[in-house]
Amino acid sequence: MKKSYGFFMIIAVLVAALIGVFFMISHIDPPKKNVVKIGLCLYRFDDTFISNVRHEIEEYVKVYENENDIKINLEVVDAKDNQNTQNHQVERFVSLDYDVLLINVVDRFAASNMIETAVGADIPIIFFNRKPVDDDLNRADNIYYIGAGPKAAGIEQANIIIDAYKESPHSIDIDGDGVINYVLLEGEPSHQDSLVRTEWVIKTLQDNDIPINKLNGAIGNWERAQGSALMEEWLKEYNNIDLIISNNDDMALGAIDAIERANNISGIKAVGIDGTKEALEAIKEGKLLGTIESDKKEYAKAVVEIAMSSIGKSTLPEDIKYKLLDNRTYDVEQIPRIK
Numbered sequence: 483m484k485k486s487y488g489f490f491m492i493i494a495v496l497v498a499a500l501i502g503v504f505f506m507i508s509h510i511d512p513p514k515k516n517v518v519k520i521g522l523c524l525y526r527f528d529d530t531f532i533s534n535v536r537h538e539i540e541e542y543v544k545v546y547e548n549e550n551d552i553k554i555n556l557e558v559v560d561a562k563d564n565q566n567t568q569n570h571q572v573e574r575f576v577s578l579d580y581d582v583l584l585i586n587v588v589d590r591f592a593a594s595n596m597i598e599t600a601v602g603a604d605i606p607i608i609f610f611n612r613k614p615v616d617d618d619l620n621r622a623d624n625i626y627y628i629g630a631g632p633k634a635a636g637i638e639q640a641n642i643i644i645d646a647y648k649e650s651p652h653s654i655d656i657d658g659d660g661v662i663n664y665v666l667l668e669g670e671p672s673h674q675d676s677l678v679r680t681e682w683v684i685k686t687l688q689d690n691d692i693p694i695n696k697l698n699g700a701i702g703n704w705e706r707a708q709g710s711a712l713m714e715e716w717l718k719e720y721n722n723i724d725l726i727i728s729n730n731d732d733m734a735l736g737a738i739d740a741i742e743r744a745n746n747i748s749g750i751k752a753v754g755i756d757g758t759k760e761a762l763e764a765i766k767e768g769k770l771l772g773t774i775e776s777d778k779k780e781y782a783k784a785v786v787e788i789a790m791s792s793i794g795k796s797t798l799p800e801d802i803k804y805k806l807l808d809n810r811t812y813d814v815e816q817i818p819r820i821k
Contacts, residue, residue: 643771
């Protein structure tokens, strides 16, 4: 009887122990996903192209999270076109131990303070769209740049004009005087894309013997409102404008706004660069001759994948890796859009 009692006591203790273990296991929190903190610093929220790229980055972050079973905390900040503001934003991200920074720099000649702050904390930086000077980009091996080549954009913009002229000269040369009289809307004077796009669109037109004559040109700082204001003045000054060459879509659309307000003017063609949603819609409506579309989905994928690779969370996909020049510079594809 005592043996039987002892046996049942042992069984009871074992059962109680198993219940206790089960209870403890059931109350242990599941392992948390690996969390990566990314700071996304934009020079201006209200820049149409940058707003489009931001949206694609946010969407690709979700794709990356699902495919890699990882959690990404992406914080987006607006520098409001002020470099000091952006410097402080970077300092804050560094103080909060962010893992990697994505920076659309305000002033490409004033990136050194941000670089010094991040590099001192061993935090990689992925610059995009607005390229710092080479001396700053080469200060450390964990500094990258992603952008759409401005030379290619200028050449392709010229090709849109060339093709239209060869197909129907009078479609560009409105009064048939044998000369395409154009006005030029330029972006920021310090921005590398503005300078190079302007140089190569004009050079390519000249190299292809397209008869162009510059009536006027001015800085529109990428803004639709400024493009509109400048065009309004030119329409008062000139009655023979055939073509608007713009360094980006927003300024081109602003010029079109001014033409539409004038009511009695028609036939002036405009070309832009960026392939924004608004520009593509204007092409469909016949308001814009064409644009050069930077592949914004490719932009976003390259930014996120290079960022995560820079902190060892994943290896670069082959389609990104083979285009990463010198392991640190990536050129986004650009596509002419005329319809």
